[in-house]
Each structure stands twice: as C-alpha cells, then as structure tokens.
Amino acid sequence: MMGSMGRLLDGQAVAAAIRADVLPGVAEFTSGAGRPPGLGIVLVGDNPASEIYVRNKVRSGTESGVWVDLQRLPATASIDDLLAVVNRLNISERHDGILVQAPLPEAMGRHAAQRVFDTIDPDKDVDGFHPANVGRLVQGRAHLAPCTPSGVIELLDRSDIPIARRYAVIIGRSDIVGKPMAMLLLQRDATVTICHSRTADLPEVASRADILVAAIGRAGFVTRDFVKPGAAVIDVGINRVSDRATAVSLFGPSSPRLADFDRRGSVVAGDVHPEVAGIAGALTPVPGGVGPLTIAMLLKNTLAAASARRGGR
Numbered sequence: 001m002m003g004s005m006g007r008l009l010d011g012q013a014v015a016a017a018i019r020a021d022v023l024p025g026v027a028e029f030t031s032g033a034g035r036p037p038g039l040g041i042v043l044v045g046d047n048p049a050s051e052i053y054v055r056n057k058v059r060s061g062t063e064s065g066v067w068v069d070l071q072r073l074p075a076t077a078s079i080d081d082l083l084a085v086v087n088r089l090n091i092s093e094r095h096d097g098i099l100v101q102a103p104l105p106e107a108m109g110r111h112a113a114q115r116v117f118d119t120i121d122p123d124k125d126v127d128g129f130h131p132a133n134v135g136r137l138v139q140g141r142a143h144l145a146p147c148t149p150s151g152v153i154e155l156l157d158r159s160d161i162p163i164a165r166r167y168a169v170i171i172g173r174s175d176i177v178g179k180p181m182a183m184l185l186l187q188r189d190a191t192v193t194i195c196h197s198r199t200a201d202l203p204e205v206a207s208r209a210d211i212l213v214a215a216i217g218r219a220g221f222v223t224r225d226f227v228k229p230g231a232a233v234i235d236v237g238i239n240r241v242s243d244r245a246t247a248v249s250l251f252g253p254s255s256p257r258l259a260d261f262d263r264r265g266s267v268v269a270g271d272v273h274p275e276v277a278g279i280a281g282a283l284t285p286v287p288g289g290v291g292p293l294t295i296a297m298l299l300k301n302t303l304a305a306a307s308a309r310r311g312g313r
C-alpha cells in the first residue's frame with residue numbers, strides 16, 4: 001500500500017444512526033395508526049444476491065418495528081403476474097411502501113422494470129423510481145428519493161464532508177444510482193459531471209473531482225490515476241469476484257481479503273481499487289460502506305410514505 005491511508009467512512013455506523021433516528025417516528029406512527037408502517041417487498045425468482053439483499057431488508061425493517069411483507073414469485077412468473085401483485089399492494093391499506101427487488105428475470109422482457117416502476121403507486125414508491133417521483137426529484141421537491149444516492153448524501157453530511165461549491169464527478173448514469181445521485185448533489189450546490197462508458201478522458205475528468213462517486217459495476221475499475229489526492233471517494237459498486245487472479249490484483253497476495261477468497265471461492269469488491277485508499281482523503285469500504293445506507297434509507301422512506309398516507313407529510 002502506497003502513501004498514507006485516507007479516512008474510512010463507516011457506512012454501518014451512519015446507517016445505525018439513521019435507523020435510530022427513524023425508530024421514534026415508527027413508534028409514533030404505530031401508536032397513532034394502530035398498526036406499524038407496512039412495507040411490501042416483491043422478490044421474483046431466486047437470484048442469490050437478491051436473496052441476500054432481501055433478507056437484510058426484511059431483518060432490518062422488522063428490527064425497526066416496520067411490518068415487512070415478503071411476496072415471492074417463481075422465476076417463471078410473467079410480467080402480468082408481477083404487475084398483479086403490485087396492483088394488489090397498491091390498493092392494500094396495510095402496505096405503505098412497495099419495493100420490487102431488481103433484477104427481474106430476463107424472460108420478463110427488456111421493459112419489465114420500467115413497467116413495474118410505472119405501476120407502483122407513486123405515494124408508496126419507496127425506491128423513488130416512478131416517473132412522477134423522478135420528475136419531483138429533478139425539480140428539487142422530492143418526497144421519496146432513491147435510497148442509494150440519498151444514503152450517500154447522508155453519509156457525506158454525517159461525515160462532515162462539505163458538498164456546496166465543490167466539484168462532484170459521478171461515474172455511471174443509471175436511473176437508480178448515477179442520475180439521481182447527480183440531482184441530489186446538484187440540489188446541494190455541488191458542480192456536477194456525470195461520466196459513463198463513452199466518456200472521453202475519463203481518468204482525467206474524474207481526477208478533478210473533490211467528490212468522486214463510482215457506480216459502474218466493475219471491480220476495481222477506479223484506480224489511483226482517477227483520484228485527486230485528498231478527494232472523498234464513494235464506492236457504490238458491489239461486484240462478486242470469483243477469479244483468483246483478479247482477487248490478487250485487487251487485494252495483493254497476502255491480504256485477509258484474499259484469504260476470504262481462498263476460503264469461499266469468491267469475494268465482494270467495489271468499483272474502486274483498494275490502492276485508492278493511499279491517495280483519497282476519505283473512502284467508503286466495500287462491504288460496509290454504501291450498502292447498509294441503502295437499507296437505512298429504505299426504512300426512512302417507508303416511514304415517510306406511511307406518515308404522508310396518514311396526512312402527516
């Protein structure tokens with residue numbers, strides 16, 4: 001490892017603080033409404049990563065006093081089957097929030113996710129993906145903003161990393177991370193550039209950032225040459241590495257992470273190469289960085305949706 005280590009941003013601790021902030025609101029809602037806030041999670045098929053995400057969401061929600069209703073559909077379900085479940089949750093009194101876990105089976109077709117987002121009642125859309133909520137986000141009046149980028153803002157705020165007047169570069173332009181991340185940073189008065197797979201001179205653009213957000217989906221893609229010394233680097237990527245040579249190139253030949261790999265046959269890595277710790281001013285680890293924040297923001301959004309549905313917005 002080269003140079004001195006940047007500060008590691010503890011997503012677990014910040015997520016715990018957010019959950020602690022949500023608890024009294026959940027208790028107040030529950031006593032006022034005579035029922036807990038309700039979150040419907042729909043899981044289609046048996047993607048192993050999705051199973052883990054959903055299990056964590058169910059556990060975290062339940063521990064916070066939210067009623068989590070997991071609805072499972074087989075991998076063979078049709079898009080119409082799925083939309084029928086969503087419509088049922090839309091009209092249910094007990095479900096305040098609805099989340100359909102991505103990815104959907106490929107057999108559902110290329111536009112399946114968009115059809116789901118279009119169908120979810122915007123008032124129950126705790127992921128913030130319905131076009132009405134996307135529009136509100138762009139206009140700076142979001143009620144339910146996407147969980148992962150909102151979690152990043154909370155992390156920056158609670159780590160005393162200033163946003164206003166600073167230059168932020170986001171690598172990745174997806175609807176669920178990159179684009180909403182850009183909107184939220186813009187609202188906080190950052191100057192924002194969105195980069196993507198066709199961006200020219202990507203390392204050069206990235207290396208001007210005070211705040212660099214990587215949401216690409218490629219293990220270790222962001223190397224030292226992408227990073228300005230002292231920058232805050234937020235690693236959204238969650239990538240399963242199952243090739244040993246790649247694991248060695250990321251973690252070195254004698255790290256605990258490589259030992260993990262040798263025990264389990266795979267390891268989770270972010271989009272940011274571990275060597276960046278030697279140049280960044282602050283860096284989120286993977287795992288334990290942005291991931292836990294996403295779940296904490298889901299609970300926050302569920303409470304917000306529940307309160308708004310009772311007229312307490």
Ligand code: NAD
Binds near residue numbers: 196
């Ligand atoms: P996506 O595949 O929808 O988007 C990836 C983006 O990266 C695209 O916009 C693309 O233009 C860009 N990209 C791809 N290759 C590139 C290249 N060579 N150079 C520059 N840009 C390139 O992915 P996503 O849904 O936005 O997710 C990104 C990553 O974040 C994934 O690893 C995903 O698992 C992870 N993720 C984590 C959380 C969390 O809770 N921490 C939540 C959502 C997604």
